[in-house]
Amino acid sequence: MQPFVGRSRRILFRSLLALVVLLAAALLSSRLLYPNLSAGMFYMVRDSGLHETSNLLRFMLYWLPQMDSLEVHPQTGYFTLPSERAEDDFEEAKRLFHLGEFAAAADLLSQIINQEGENEDRLFWLAITQMRLGEATNCLAALRNPEGVSRGEHAQHESTQAWCTLPLTRHHAQTEWASAAIQTLEKLLDEYDSENKLYRWLLNFSYMTIDGYPGQVPEHYLVANSFTDFFYGKPDKGVAAFDLSFNDRAAELGVDTFDAGKGVAVEDFDNDGRLDIITGGSFDPLRYYRNTPAGFEEATSGSGLDGAVQSHIISAADFDNDGDLDLFQANWGIGIPGVSGFLAEPRADSRLLVQQDGRFVDRTEAFGLLPYVSDQPMIGAAFGDYDNDGFTDLLLSSATKHLGALLHNEGGQRFMLDSRLGSTFVGSFVDIDHDGNLEIFVNTGGEARTSTEKAVFGMDYGDHATGRSHVLKRGPSGLFERLDDFFDDMPIGSMGASYGDLNNDGCLDFYLGTGGPEPWFVLPNLMYLGRADGNGCSLTTDNISRLHGFGTVQKGHGIVFFDWDDDGDQDVYSSLGGMWPADRWPNQFFVNESELDQSWIKVRLQGRRTNRFGIGCRIRVEAVTAKGEPVIRTYHMDQKTTFGSAPYLAHIGLGAGTALKSVEVYWPRSGIRKLYKTEINALNQLTEPATE
Numbered sequence: 001m002q003p004f005v006g007r008s009r010r011i012l013f014r015s016l017l018a019l020v021v022l023l024a025a026a027l028l029s030s031r032l033l034y035p036n037l038s039a040g041m042f043y044m045v046r047d048s049g050l051h052e053t054s055n056l057l058r059f060m061l062y063w064l065p066q067m068d069s070l071e072v073h074p075q076t077g078y079f080t081l082p083s084e085r086a087e088d089d090f091e092e093a094k095r096l097f098h099l100g101e102f103a104a105a106a107d108l109l110s111q112i113i114n115q116e117g118e119n120e121d122r123l124f125w126l127a128i129t130q131m132r133l134g135e136a137t138n139c140l141a142a143l144r145n146p147e148g149v150s151r152g153e154h155a156q157h158e159s160t161q162a163w164c165t166l167p168l169t170r171h172h173a174q175t176e177w178a179s180a181a182i183q184t185l186e187k188l189l190d191e192y193d194s195e196n197k198l199y200r201w202l203l204n205f206s207y208m209t210i211d212g213y214p215g216q217v218p219e220h221y222l223v224a225n226s227f228t229d230f231f232y233g234k235p236d237k238g239v240a241a242f243d244l245s246f247n248d249r250a251a252e253l254g255v256d257t258f259d260a261g262k263g264v265a266v267e268d269f270d271n272d273g274r275l276d277i278i279t280g281g282s283f284d285p286l287r288y289y290r291n292t293p294a295g296f297e298e299a300t301s302g303s304g305l306d307g308a309v310q311s312h313i314i315s316a317a318d319f320d321n322d323g324d325l326d327l328f329q330a331n332w333g334i335g336i337p338g339v340s341g342f343l344a345e346p347r348a349d350s351r352l353l354v355q356q357d358g359r360f361v362d363r364t365e366a367f368g369l370l371p372y373v374s375d376q377p378m379i380g381a382a383f384g385d386y387d388n389d390g391f392t393d394l395l396l397s398s399a400t401k402h403l404g405a406l407l408h409n410e411g412g413q414r415f416m417l418d419s420r421l422g423s424t425f426v427g428s429f430v431d432i433d434h435d436g437n438l439e440i441f442v443n444t445g446g447e448a449r450t451s452t453e454k455a456v457f458g459m460d461y462g463d464h465a466t467g468r469s470h471v472l473k474r475g476p477s478g479l480f481e482r483l484d485d486f487f488d489d490m491p492i493g494s495m496g497a498s499y500g501d502l503n504n505d506g507c508l509d510f511y512l513g514t515g516g517p518e519p520w521f522v523l524p525n526l527m528y529l530g531r532a533d534g535n536g537c538s539l540t541t542d543n544i545s546r547l548h549g550f551g552t553v554q555k556g557h558g559i560v561f562f563d564w565d566d567d568g569d570q571d572v573y574s575s576l577g578g579m580w581p582a583d584r585w586p587n588q589f590f591v592n593e594s595e596l597d598q599s600w601i602k603v604r605l606q607g608r609r610t611n612r613f614g615i616g617c618r619i620r621v622e623a624v625t626a627k628g629e630p631v632i633r634t635y636h637m638d639q640k641t642t643f644g645s646a647p648y649l650a651h652i653g654l655g656a657g658t659a660l661k662s663v664e665v666y667w668p669r670s671g672i673r674k675l676y677k678t679e680i681n682a683l684n685q686l687t688e689p690a691t692e
Contacts, residue, residue: 059447100582102133127184134177139163161549246548250589259284261575263314264558264644280311368414384429397427440472446493448521467491498641500561504598504653507537513556517579524551558644599654602683610669613648623657631657
């Protein structure tokens, strides 16, 4: 096939397909079937442009049939990949791949090509299978069983951060599978689509795994631009100057759960004063790790979590206000045979449940939320009073463009739409510049092709939000302004995300877990360090993803910042792994070993009229430096992460502050604002007054 002719046919096909979907979405929007979902799809297609829409359609053509192939296990009641061999050999090869049986899948794909001939689809799946087989026999094998490294030999684990992390500094010892992938990808580029950015990036990455980048990459396919300069160029003076030290100690501490990772909840579940970890995955059981004086120990057995499997989202809260943390696990259903969970019947609408006299009452319609949640695939929700009127507002997140929404609380009577936010896979209220007003952090998803084209090659598709993360700042007029310079121009589609303070300067740092359902989503997770402005914090960040192993190319989901060892600095636990059993990966635990000289304060709240753990409370800290300069920090108590929850324990960096001047807590249920006596560089327990 001649490349030009092949590209012309593909462009024509994708154009026609995009037109068909656009018309179908418009038609469905006017029907009663799924009007809101269809409207969201319509806006996504309309606003994305032809090329990005064709990428999205290719993702849907992969993802929806794969979801429909899942079946419910008759004994367990949980969904799984088909247990019986597919009738079609090509489908069987893909089934084996998704199960993680890469060698068998590669053999079958090679057999199909040898006997029936090659085509672009068969070669693409062969290349991906060869890549994953190389990964499994090299870096995954090393991480699961590091040669000569026992769990107690902490110093030896430093090298594991170089595996499958950009920039790659540990390379495949067994190079045959990466070399085979290189050969297949070059064939795809030479004979089928020489301008395919995804093929080109995967080719360059495969060369990276065997230490062949950039010297061995064919010049006409070499990726050499700002993206590769960042990860493979000489360290920028600013990046190199950050005085931080992190070490992935997950294996040593016994919390390197090997699963298709999803949710993470961190809290003091046994009330011993130490923060514990609960984590799980799409096809795997929950794991409960107790934090003891000797380190973490698995305590799942006998905890009541035995048999809890297939979690998608894990959330901790004190449901009955008795002082003990409860746990909510959201499982992921698949709808009905032949119809994906995306279009499940009956419809699974989101609900607002208000607690009244110890019972939850459905107040969705009464609060005017039906137009915003009915038949719409919502990803998450966050609560916060963004206009400081005393009433809690609602932020709804959706992967579908035009469905994310900011809803204003009209005096506790109903919610009214303030603005549509577009694609908002993760949304959170947070006061980044500590001015007392909540900003909105929006973290957006994206499929592999568009994310690769945007992040690696700098392709610009206009204002469509796929793959972009940004902050919305409320201005004097009340309208929110999008601050695109908060994150640099590396728009990689993300799944999980969270934030904390790595260096105790009080300026928030953000870790974005990138990825998606596609096995060919091979892009780094991103860590951004909040930038100080004198004794305050600016609305800008520095990208430090190339440092300390943060730039892992494995898919990231639940992420939590917390101080596990009570040494005064925050560590980062990250649940890694994708959508399928083939995407299982050990979780990472970046332990903060930095020599920090900046001050901090921790606050644990105890509500009386307000909920026991002070969710929704605002904390304002005023400290002074040795020169008498003011240092002001604010803190909004909530979960701070998607796919899980961070502890309800405020860790507030004070930078150069040396003494506390005041700590004020606003308790929303009672409406009380109270000043407390507190200690710097210490944990402070603050209780809501019984009366005003």
